Amino acid sequence: MTEIPAELEFDALAVPESMDDAHGVLEQLWALDESISPLDRMRFELAVIEILGNIIEHAYANDVDPRVRRVTMTLTLDSEHLVAELADSGVPVELDLSDIGLPDFEAESGRGLAMAQASVDEMTYSRDQGRNTWRLVCRRA
Amino acid sequence: MIEIPVDHRADGIGVLAPSGRLNMVSARALRSAIEELVAAGHARIVLDLAETSFLDSSGLGAIIAGLKTARQAGGDLRIARPTPEVLAVFQLTNMDRLLRPRDTVDGAFDD
Numbered sequence: 001m002t003e004i005p006a007e008l009e010f011d012a013l014a015v016p017e018s019m020d021d022a023h024g025v026l027e028q029l030w031a032l033d034e035s036i037s038p039l040d041r042m043r044f045e046l047a048v049i050e051i052l053g054n055i056i057e058h059a060y061a062n063d064v065d066p067r068v069r070r071v072t073m074t075l076t077l078d079s080e081h082l083v084a085e086l087a088d089s090g091v092p093v094e095l096d097l098s099d100i101g102l103p104d105f106e107a108e109s110g111r112g113l114a115m116a117q118a119s120v121d122e123m124t125y126s127r128d129q130g131r132n133t134w135r136l137v138c139r140r141a
Numbered sequence: 142m143i144e145i146p147v148d149h150r151a152d153g154i155g156v157l158a159p160s161g162r163l164n165m166v167s168a169r170a171l172r173s174a175i176e177e178l179v180a181a182g183h184a185r186i187v188l189d190l191a192e193t194s195f196l197d198s199s200g201l202g203a204i205i206a207g208l209k210t211a212r213q214a215g216g217d218l219r220i221a222r223p224t225p226e227v228l229a230v231f232q233l234t235n236m237d238r239l240l241r242p243r244d245t246v247d248g249a250f251d252d
Contacts, residue, residue: 016165016166017166019164019165019166020142020162020164020166023162023164023195038225038226039225039226039229041226042195042226042229042230043229045195046195046197046230046233049164049165049195049197050197050198053164053165053197053198053199056165057165102234102235105205105235105236105239106205106209107202107205108202108203108205108206109198109199109202111198111201111202111234112197112198112199114234115197115198115230115233115234118233119233
């Protein structure tokens with residue numbers, strides 16, 4: 001049964017323990033529309049989890065009070081798109097998104113953003129009034 | 142949460158079968174499980190991914206770390222039975238060329 005367009009919101013501490021809750025919200029999204037292809041689910045989930053992981057690891061300086069290390073995630077679904085917006089109030093991201101590459105084969109980290117970018121159709125980042133916002137768009141098959 | 146059952150086979154090969162999602166949280170558990178196997182003398186390891194439902198860059202990093210650990214101990218780490226979704230993650234990062242996923246656990250060390 002299809003109940004779209006639909007929107008789900010998630011607000012959590014930017015800590016690794018929030019990761020499984022985020023997967024749970026994605027599962028709720030899949031339950032709203034069984035016609036989303038397995039490949040679209042995988043690539044959208046991968047991008048969302050990579051950006052969330054990036055926020056958890058890099059958005060907040062170590063001395064920031066854990067209670068204000070928060071991340072919000074809004075997932076929207078319509079018949080043609082899957083869209084995610086992830087926002088935090090951490091430090092600005094100093095990265096050129098047009099120049100993200102994969103590291104060497106042997107590297108054990110540093111692939112997250114490249115994987116997110118490669119798996120969705122659009123990935124943008126913006127900084128406005130002290131907030132970082134990542135937007136991910138997947139055009140459905 | 143993830144569970145990582147371990148099978149110490151008679152031929153010396155250690156088989157790890159992570160069940161669930163390999164992400165930032167569970168990647169640490171996989172790293173530890175591989176290090177323990179190698180420390181126990183099982184430097185040849187098969188990572189059976191049949192029950193691994195999700196893989197991200199952290200999980201991939203743990204697999205690469207495990208590959209290096211196994212090779213430094215004179216062994217190797219082979220990937221077997223990834224789902225189409227997990228295989229797509231290997232292909233997205235070209236890691237399928239380094240890790241060459243195998244179709245079976247039993248045949249993972251045949252070549």
